[in-house]
Amino acid sequence: MSMNDYKIFKKINEKIPVLGMGxxxxxxxxxxxxxxxxxxxxxxxxxIELGLTLIDTAEIYGAGHSEELVGEAIKGYPRDELFIxxxxxxxxxxxxxxxxxxxxSMKRLGTYIDLYLLHWPAENVPICExxxxxxxxxxxxxxxxxxxxxxxxxxxxxxxxxxxxVDIAAVQNKHSLVYRKYEKDVIPYCKREGMMFMSYTPxxxxxxxxxxxxxxxGKKYGKTAIQVALNWLICIDPVVPIPKAGRIDHLKExxxxxxxxxxxxxxxxxxxxxxxxxxxxx
Numbered sequence: 001m002s003m004n005d006y007k008i009f010k011k012i013n014e015k016i017p018v019l020g021m022g023x024x025x026x027x028x029x030x031x032x033x034x035x036x037x038x039x040x041x042x043x044x045x046x047x048i049e050l051g052l053t054l055i056d057t058a059e060i061y062g063a064g065h066s067e068e069l070v071g072e073a074i075k076g077y078p079r080d081e082l083f084i085x086x087x088x089x090x091x092x093x094x095x096x097x098x099x100x101x102x103x104x105s106m107k108r109l110g111t112y113i114d115l116y117l118l119h120w121p122a123e124n125v126p127i128c129e130x131x132x133x134x135x136x137x138x139x140x141x142x143x144x145x146x147x148x149x150x151x152x153x154x155x156x157x158x159x160x161x162x163x164x165x166v167d168i169a170a171v172q173n174k175h176s177l178v179y180r181k182y183e184k185d186v187i188p189y190c191k192r193e194g195m196m197f198m199s200y201t202p203x204x205x206x207x208x209x210x211x212x213x214x215x216x217x218g219k220k221y222g223k224t225a226i227q228v229a230l231n232w233l234i235c236i237d238p239v240v241p242i243p244k245a246g247r248i249d250h251l252k253e254x255x256x257x258x259x260x261x262x263x264x265x266x267x268x269x270x271x272x273x274x275x276x277x278x279x280x281x282x
Contacts, residue, residue, distance in 0.1 A: 005051060005258045007240065010194025011169040012115075012145060016083060018234045019258055020054030021047045021245035022200060027069045028062030037069060039247075044073035046248050048082070050255035056172070056198065056242045058087035058119055059105050067108035074111070085115040085172075085198075087149055088134075093122035098133040102142050115170055116143040118159075120150045127155070128162035135166045145169035147195075153185045168195060175199035175239070177208060177229055177274040190238040202241035203229050213273055217266055223256060230257035232270050 006015035026040045027033060044055065055074070057066045067086060074082055086109065092101040106112060116137060118130055134146040147170035148159055160168050171190055173182050176199065190197040203226050208214060214225035221228070233241045234257060243254050262270070 004261075007196070007237075009169070009196045009238065011167060012196055016196060016240060017051055017054050017258075018240060019052055019230060019254065020056055020083075020085075020198070020240055020242040021052045021251070022242040023055065023057045023066045023070060024061055024200075024244060026061070026244070026246050027065035027067075030060070030063065032062045032065035034065070037072075040069050041073045043245055043248050043251055044070060047245050047251045047255070048074070048077055050251060051258065052245070052251065052255060053081055054083040054085065054240065054242070055245075056085040056200075057109075058089070059092070059101055060087070060089045060119065064104065064108050067105055071108055071110040074109075079111060083114045084109060084111065085117065085170075086113050087117040087119040087172075090118065090120045090122035090125070093118065093125035093130040095129055095133040098130060098137070102137055106142060112141070113143040115145045115147055117147045117149045117170070117172055118151075121155055127159050131159050131162035135163050138166045147171055149173065149200075151186075153189050156186070156189065170196040170198060172198035172200055172242075174201050175233070175241075176202045176204045177232060177270070178204045180274070187236065187238060195238060196240055197236075197238040199233055199239055199241040202233055202243050214270070217262075217270065220266070221260065221262070223260075224253060226253055227257040228262070228270070230254060231260065231262050232267060234258070235262055235267055 005018050007018055055070055057070050086105045088098055088101045137143045147168050149172040175182055187197050208229045209226050211225050214228045218224055218228045230241050233239050245251055
């Protein structure tokens with residue numbers, strides 16, 4: 001990959017690929033599914049070979065089986081060339097539960113975790129209890145960075161106020177051309193603060209594949225609508241999209257969003273075309 005296919009953030013001072021792999025429903029949704037293990041492992045390995053070395057998973061995915069599959073898939077690859085992200089479920093947000101959760105995730109992954117996120121705000125646990133526990137995880141070397149998922153700016157600021165030596169390095173929220181709520185506040189905040197913003201569901205579960213406008217733009221670049229939609233996100237400074245990595249053909253298409261950039265005129269055309277979705281979210 002060229003240098004153009006990496007981003008460096010103030011809070012993560014190392015090369016991060018501009019596109020990652022998400023693993024929701026790989027290995028099952030809320031319970032384990034072992035039926036496609038070989039297929040999923042092959043897909044993840046293919047993604048790594050294509051340069052998608054950021055892999056996002058969570059303890060809740062497949063009740064931990066997603067992490068097991070990621071752990072199997074990364075065997076044989078240089079660990080320092082991978083960036084593994086996992087998440088703690090809010091029912092495990094108490095201090096002792098955070099420690100148990102991270103140890104369970106590390107065991108299933110077979111390695112340390114680069115970035116550990118609180119998956120959703122916890123309703124019945126003070127945010128400072130969770131954040132101080134996550135800060136301890138960094139100090140003990142279990143994880144390298146910490147972050148948040150599904151948080152607004154107010155929640156991010158509250159979480160940051162609990163920390164002393166470690167800061168929030170990344171925020172992961174839903175974001176695509178048809179879900180642009182966080183472009184008003186969280187994404188600009190991440191840019192200003194030097195944090196990575198990870199966009200999940202970046203191609204709207206495949207709904208953008210047949211968008212005539214994106215197909216037409218894609219013809220100019222020899223790219224598909226999906227590749228255009230992902231590249232549009234990549235062009236936003238703090239954004240790293242993480243489309244699902246369940247099938248090799250999808251991974252190959254996703255990887256085709258790297259190595260080039262939409263010109264400003266086309267980026268602006270797409271932005272304007274899909275701005276209607278921002279208005280609907282007000």
